[in-house]
Structure formats: C-alpha cells, structure tokens
Amino acid sequence: MTRDLTRRATARDVAKLAEVSVATVxxxxxxxxxxxxxxxxxxxxxxxxxxxxxxxxxxxxALARGRRDTVAFVSPDPANPFFSLVLDGLASALDExxxxxxxxxxxxxxxxxxxxxxxxxxxxxxxxxASPGATLLDTISPTCPTILLESGETRAGMASMDxxxxxxxxxxxxxxxxxxxxxxxYLGVERDRSTLNHRRDAVxxxxxxxxxxxxxxxxxxxxxxxxxxxxxxxxxxxxxxxxGVTAVVCADDLLAYGVLRAAHExxxxxxxxxxxxxxGNLPYSSMVAPSLTSVDLSARELGVRAGNSLNGMLLGSDPxxxxxxxxxxxxxxxTARALV
Amino acid sequence: MTRDLTRRATARDVAKLAEVSVATVxxxxxxxxxxxxxxxxxxxxxxxxxxxxxxxxxxxxALARGRRDTVAFVSPDPANPFFSLVLDGLASALDExxxxxxxxxxxxxxxxxxxxxxxxxxxxxxxxxASPGATLLDTISPTCPTILLESGETRAGMASMDxxxxxxxxxxxxxxxxxxxxxxxYLGVERDRSTLNHRRDAVxxxxxxxxxxxxxxxxxxxxxxxxxxxxxxxxxxxxxxxxGVTAVVCADDLLAYGVLRAAHExxxxxxxxxxxxxxGNLPYSSMVAPSLTSVDLSARELGVRAGNSLNGMLLGSDPxxxxxxxxxxxxxxxTARALV
DNA sequence: ATGAAAGCGCTAACAG
DNA sequence: CTGTTAGCGCTTTCAT
Numbered sequence: 001m002t003r004d005l006t007r008r009a010t011a012r013d014v015a016k017l018a019e020v021s022v023a024t025v026x027x028x029x030x031x032x033x034x035x036x037x038x039x040x041x042x043x044x045x046x047x048x049x050x051x052x053x054x055x056x057x058x059x060x061x062a063l064a065r066g067r068r069d070t071v072a073f074v075s076p077d078p079a080n081p082f083f084s085l086v087l088d089g090l091a092s093a094l095d096e097x098x099x100x101x102x103x104x105x106x107x108x109x110x111x112x113x114x115x116x117x118x119x120x121x122x123x124x125x126x127x128x129x130a131s132p133g134a135t136l137l138d139t140i141s142p143t144c145p146t147i148l149l150e151s152g153e154t155r156a157g158m159a160s161m162d163x164x165x166x167x168x169x170x171x172x173x174x175x176x177x178x179x180x181x182x183x184x185x186y187l188g189v190e191r192d193r194s195t196l197n198h199r200r201d202a203v204x205x206x207x208x209x210x211x212x213x214x215x216x217x218x219x220x221x222x223x224x225x226x227x228x229x230x231x232x233x234x235x236x237x238x239x240x241x242x243x244g245v246t247a248v249v250c251a252d253d254l255l256a257y258g259v260l261r262a263a264h265e266x267x268x269x270x271x272x273x274x275x276x277x278x279x280g281n282l283p284y285s286s287m288v289a290p291s292l293t294s295v296d297l298s299a300r301e302l303g304v305r306a307g308n309s310l311n312g313m314l315l316g317s318d319p320x321x322x323x324x325x326x327x328x329x330x331x332x333x334x335t336a337r338a339l340v
Numbered sequence: 341m342t343r344d345l346t347r348r349a350t351a352r353d354v355a356k357l358a359e360v361s362v363a364t365v366x367x368x369x370x371x372x373x374x375x376x377x378x379x380x381x382x383x384x385x386x387x388x389x390x391x392x393x394x395x396x397x398x399x400x401x402a403l404a405r406g407r408r409d410t411v412a413f414v415s416p417d418p419a420n421p422f423f424s425l426v427l428d429g430l431a432s433a434l435d436e437x438x439x440x441x442x443x444x445x446x447x448x449x450x451x452x453x454x455x456x457x458x459x460x461x462x463x464x465x466x467x468x469x470a471s472p473g474a475t476l477l478d479t480i481s482p483t484c485p486t487i488l489l490e491s492g493e494t495r496a497g498m499a500s501m502d503x504x505x506x507x508x509x510x511x512x513x514x515x516x517x518x519x520x521x522x523x524x525x526y527l528g529v530e531r532d533r534s535t536l537n538h539r540r541d542a543v544x545x546x547x548x549x550x551x552x553x554x555x556x557x558x559x560x561x562x563x564x565x566x567x568x569x570x571x572x573x574x575x576x577x578x579x580x581x582x583x584g585v586t587a588v589v590c591a592d593d594l595l596a597y598g599v600l601r602a603a604h605e606x607x608x609x610x611x612x613x614x615x616x617x618x619x620g621n622l623p624y625s626s627m628v629a630p631s632l633t634s635v636d637l638s639a640r641e642l643g644v645r646a647g648n649s650l651n652g653m654l655l656g657s658d659p660x661x662x663x664x665x666x667x668x669x670x671x672x673x674x675t676a677r678a679l680v
Numbered sequence: 681a682t683g684a685a686a687g688c689g690c691t692a693a694c695a696g
Numbered sequence: 697c698t699g700t701t702a703g704c705g706c707t708t709t710c711a712t
Contacts, residue, residue, distance in 0.1 A: 008463075008483060010705060021683045026707060038681065053481055058462045059403045060705035063688050068399075078442075079428065084419035091444045099458055102418075102442040104431045118439055122398050123348075141393060143348060350689060361699045366691060376697065400689035403704050 009052035018048035068125040075130035089303020152195030169202025229258025253280035349392035358388035408465040415470035429643020492535030509542025569598025593620035
C-alpha cells in the first residue's frame with residue numbers, strides 16, 4: 001500500500017477519475033453534500049477518493065477559506081512539566097475545529113526570540129505565549145489573538161492570564177509557619193519576568209503577616225534548572241542552616257529539587273533540620289520527592305482558562321482589552337469568570 | 341502600536357502604498373532583491389512594509405512555492421520527559437528552514453489516533469511518529485516522509501529508528517548482577533508495542549547469560565504511569581521480597597518511580613533489601629531519586645538521528661525503504677551511520 | 681444536482 | 697530593473 005510521496009492526489013485528480021467537477025469533490029470531501037449530490041455521484045467520488053488516497057490539502061484549504069485553524073503555543077521551556085500541564089488544559093479546552101501546535105525552540109536557553117518570530121510569522125488562529133518577559137513583549141506586535149500566560153505583564157491588545165500567586169504564597173506561608181518555621185531562605189531566578197518577583201513578594205508578605213520572615217539575603221540563580229539550583233545551594237546551605245534558617249522557599253519546584261539534592265549531599269535532614277517548599281506543581285513531585293512541599297499553582301486550570309478565552313476571542317466575543325490583571329475570561333460553554 | 345487583527349496587510353497593500361508591483365514586494369520580502377531592485381525602490385517598499393506591519397502569509401507562500409516547511413512530531417505522551425529529550429534532539433538536528441511542530445493529543449490516553457490523522461491531513465515536510473504500535477501503523481498510509489521512532493515495527497516506505505535495547509539490557513544486567521542480585525522481578529506494560537517486549541527479552545537474556553534470572557512471573561500494568569505501577573506493586577512487592585527477589589526491573593522509569601514509592605510505603609529499604617532499575621532516562625531521575633538506576637537510552641541522540649534522517653529524506657537522499665531494523669541514517673553534514 | 685469561474689495571497693517565469 | 701501573467705489546490709457563489 002505504498003504510494004508515491006512526491007505528489008499527493010489533488011481534487012482535480014479525483015474529479016477526473018470520478019468524472020465530476022472539483023466543486024463536487026470539495027463538497028463531498030468536506031461533508032457538505034447533504035441533499036446536494038446524488039447518492040450515485042457521491043459513491044463514485046468516494047471510491048475515487050479512496051482509490052487515490054486523496055486528502056484535502058490543508059494549506060490550500062486554509063488559503064481559500066481564509067480561516068486559520070491552528071493555535072500555537074510558545075514557552076521558554078516546553079520540556080518543563082509545568083507547561084505540559086498547561087498544554088493538557090489548553091488542548092482539552094480548545095474548540096474541536098482548532099488544533100494545537102507547540103513550537104519547539106531551536107536554542108535551548110530560556111526564551112528563544114526566533115521561535116516567537118516564527119510563531120508571529122505563521123498565520124495562526126491564536127497564539128499563547130507562556131511567561132514572556134517584558135523585554136520580549138516590547139519587541140513583538142501581535143498578528144492574531146494573543147494570550148499572555150503567567151507573564152505578570154500587561155499589554156494593550158493582548159489578554160493576560162496569571163496564576164493566583166497571592167494564594168500560593170499564602171499556602172506556602174501557612175504550611176511553613178504551621179510547622180513552626182520562622183527563619184526562611186529564598187531561592188529565585190534572575191530573570192526578566194515579573195511574575196517571579198510576584199512570587200517572592202507574595203511569600204514574603206504572607207510570612208511576615210504570620211510573624212516569620214525571609215531572614216537571609218535571597219539566593220539568585222541564572223537559570224531555572226535543577227542543576228543550577230543545586231550548584232548554588234551546595235556551598236550556601238550549610239551557612240543558612242547555621243544562621244538559623246529552617247526552611248527554604250524556591251521560586252519553582254525545579255529549583256526545589258536542586259536544593260533537596262544539595263541538602264542530601266550535605267547530610268541535612270529534609271524534612272527535619274530543613275523544610276523545602278517551592279512554587280509549581282511538577283506532576284511527579286509528590287511521587288518522587290514527598291519530602292518536598294510544592295504549592296499547586298493549577299497549571300492545568302490555567303491552560304483551560306486560556307483555551308476558553310482564546311475561543312471567546314476567536315468567536316468574536318473577545319472581551320475589551322484588559323487594563324489590569326483582572327482578566328475576564330469568556331468561554332464557549334462556560335460562564336464568564338474573573339481571575340484574580 | 342495596536343493594530344487591527346481582523347485583516348493583515350497583504351503584499352498588494354504594500355505594493356499599492358509603495359507604488360510597485362506585488363512581484364517586487366515578494367522579492368524584497370524574501371530577501372531576493374540582490375541587484376534586481378534599485379535601492380530607492382527597495383527603500384520605498386521596505387518602509388511600506390514597516391508601515392503596514394506586513395508579513396508574508398505563510399499559507400499562501402507555502403501553497404505557491406509548493407514546498408512544505410514544517411516537520412510534525414506525534415507521540416503517545418508528549419508530556420513524558422523522555423519525549424522532551426527526543427524533541428530537543430530533533431529540534432537541534434533540523435535544517436534551519438524547517439520548523440518543528442508538536443501535535444498535542446486531544447484525548448490523554450496513550451496514542452490518540454485522531455491526532456495522527458490530524459498530522460496526516462496537514463501538508464507536512466516530514467512526520468515523526470514516536471513509538472507507534474503495530475495496530476496504529478496498520479491504519480495509516482504516509483503522506484510525507486515518515487520516521488518511526490522506537491516502534492519496534494517496520495513498514496515499507498517508512499524509516500524506522502530504534503534505541504539500542506540490547507545494550508540497555510546489558511547495562512542493567514551488568515549493574516544488577518555486579519551488585520550480587522540473582523533473583524529479579526520485572527514490571528512491564530500490557531500494550532501493543534513490541535519495543536517494550538524487546539526490552540524485557542533483552543534484559544532477561546542478559547541476566548540469564550550472567551547466571552541471574554527473572555525469577556517471578558512478570559507484573560503487567562495497563563498504563564505507563566507512575567500511579568499504575570504504584571498501585572500494582574503495593575500489594576505484590578512484599579511477596580516478591582519474601583520469594584527472594586532482590587531487584588526489580590521496570591520497562592520504563594516512570595514505572596520505576598511507582599515501585600520506588602511502593603517500596604517506601606512498605607518500608608522496604610531501597611537500595612538495600614531491594615534495588616530498582618528501569619529503562620529510560622527521565623531528566624530528573626538522578627536528581628530526584630538517586631536510589632533508582634536508570635539506563636540511559638539516549639533519547640536525545642535518537643532525536644538527532646531522526647532529524648538527520650529526515651533531512652536526508654527531504655533532500656532527496658532518502659535511503660531505500662529499509663527491510664530490517666538496521667536503518668541507515670543519512671544526515672546533512674554527518675556521515676552515514678548504521679543503527680543496530 | 682452539477683459545473684464554470686472567480687478568487688484566497690503568494691511565487692516564479694517571462695517579457696519588456 | 698520592474699511589471700505581467702499564470703498558476704499552487706481549494707472553496708464558494710452563481711448559472712445552468
């Protein structure tokens with residue numbers, strides 16, 4: 001059943017074989033033949049389609065109907081399980097007629113601008129940008145409905161959607177203070193992304209309101225990887241513990257893994273001498289490292305919300321460009337809801 | 341700098357504004373104006389392009405030039421870090437002019453046939469199918485150069501590329517027997533995928549040649565998830581240990597995590613009373629669960645090989661349809677090499 | 681019920 | 697150097 005791949009059968013080939021016009025082929029191939037084509041003709045066309053293994057050329061189809069049907073997703077690090085969850089949410093929320101595509105960056109390091117340009121160049125039904133930084137956003141002008149996920153930024157004409165960082169901070173603070181921790185260290189990432197600053201601010205605020213504090217200078221790493229967290233924590237963790245730090249909060253659970261490993265390396269009992277918590281929700285977290293406390297940031301829900309919103313936008317019911325982070329999300333079948 | 345998204349500027353708009361023909365616009369937009377357009381004209385066109393924020397419509401462009409430029413990747417479970425590695429390899433191996441797209445399945449469970457259909461429908465430069473089962477393969481006929489990754493299957497007209505399972509089995513056997521293990525249990529997945537059977541066979545063969553054996557009936561789970569492995573292992577692990585089993589080999593490291601967790605739950609020391617090994621190479625394995633032995637299956641290298649091969653195919657140097665698993669890989673800049 | 685014809689926006693010969 | 701022209705393969709009125 002091998003076939004020549006150099007040339008796919010076109011509607012014209014089918015038309016010729018079935019002795020009909022391309023218009024008829026188009027009708028049938030698109031399932032719009034209801035009561036417009038005699039059963040005999042239809043049968044003839046169908047068998048021709050089968051015989052030639054004809055499939056509609058999506059490029060030509062898209063051009064002719066002038067409608068885009070693919071939603072693209074770009075993220076700094078699509079391999080990160082966090083984004084996998086977002087993607088799952090997005091995929092399940094998208095309209096049937098839409099298909100989801102992930103653009104994979106060529107160059108591994110953080111946000112690859114050329115990947116974003118690739119996305120902007122394609123003609124898309126919608127674009128989802130996961131946690132883009134301010135400088136990146138300043139360089140782009142949207143070519144289709146665009147949603148910013150977890151950027152902590154707002155831009156005219158683009159919808160923003162952010163996780164409820166304040167609630168997450170509260171969760172961490174509750175947890176740690178409840179366990180008796182008072183002196184806490186923070187591990188963050190130096191990066192153009194205000195959402196990460198929000199996390200730190202939220203947790204600090206919540207700790208302080210409970211009589212605890214980030215009691216040592218933050219430890220900042222360059223990259224959001226387990227390895228870099230490990231490298232940074234290894235020489236410092238002992239000092240922190242000596243300084244009375246009993247808990248570490250990380251901007252991301254990827255980082256938390258690194259700290260955990262460093263603690264193991266240094267024979268610091270976790271939990272016990274040290275508790276480690278992080279924002280984020282790696283799907284394997286609880287499976288693999290139960291000693292880690294990870295705050296559920298509902299990545300999947302974020303994806304669902306974005307999907308709904310995107311549908312809303314595509315259906316023309318795009319809410320007015322949002323001026324604040326309070327984005328109103330309008331879904332296909334869902335009621336409008338506000339995201340704080 | 342917000343713009344109307346309902347209609348993007350076309351080459352005609354630019355042409356009109358710059359008072360040239362669309363052909364000229366096309367030349368300039370594609371950077372083919374070298375010595376064919378006066379600097380003045382070019383300048384005029386460029387500023388018109390900028391003014392209107394014109395970008396080439398990729399759909400129309402693709403249709404006109406009849407050349408596809410996107411390579412699609414479909415896998416049963418793109419969220420699995422294993423595939424992330426493959427993707428990284430693929431992305432880095434692809435030609436600059438090609439762009440990589442991941443189709444995300446709508447329905448979470450294992451291989452989603454409709455996702456494959458989506459891929460087949462699109463007009464692609466190439467398609468990479470990660471570990472497709474035999475029944476899936478029987479239902480599809482390729483519409484573009486197609487590569488099967490880790491399927492353990494061969495099909496005429498499609499290139500196959502598989503990990504070196506035998507070497508991996510040797511690695512595991514060496515490791516376990518070296519530690520003194522003789523009675524080993526195996527945890528696999530009931531699934532239409534011969535590659536997984538290969539893994540079991542390889543490890544059994546290698547164990548036996550070293551005087552060890554899979555000494556209890558295999559434990560088979562339905563899904564390749566940490567959870568299902570945990571659920572299955574929990575009631576059984578104690579009996580295995582009582583039967584003298586001192587090591588468990590898993591078809592995948594996702595499963596190994598589940599067994600590890602079950603062992604924790606049952607207070608079985610790992611390593612100590614029990615060693616757990618698995619095929620696969622989750623990037624976080626060594627970070628997070630150092631007590632697990634994971635055999636490096638070189639997922640990234642697999643991606644690189646596929647990328648090279650795809651390029652070879654796209655460049656017209658497609659090796660003859662392979663009849664055996666010994667696929668010859670022809671890369672752009674790399675020498676041909678044989679994969680065993 | 682079916683076909684002819686006019687595009688969708690772009691590219692690539694080919695003229696001039 | 698630049699414009700004219702003829703498609704790429706499909707969809708969609710509009711005639712017949």
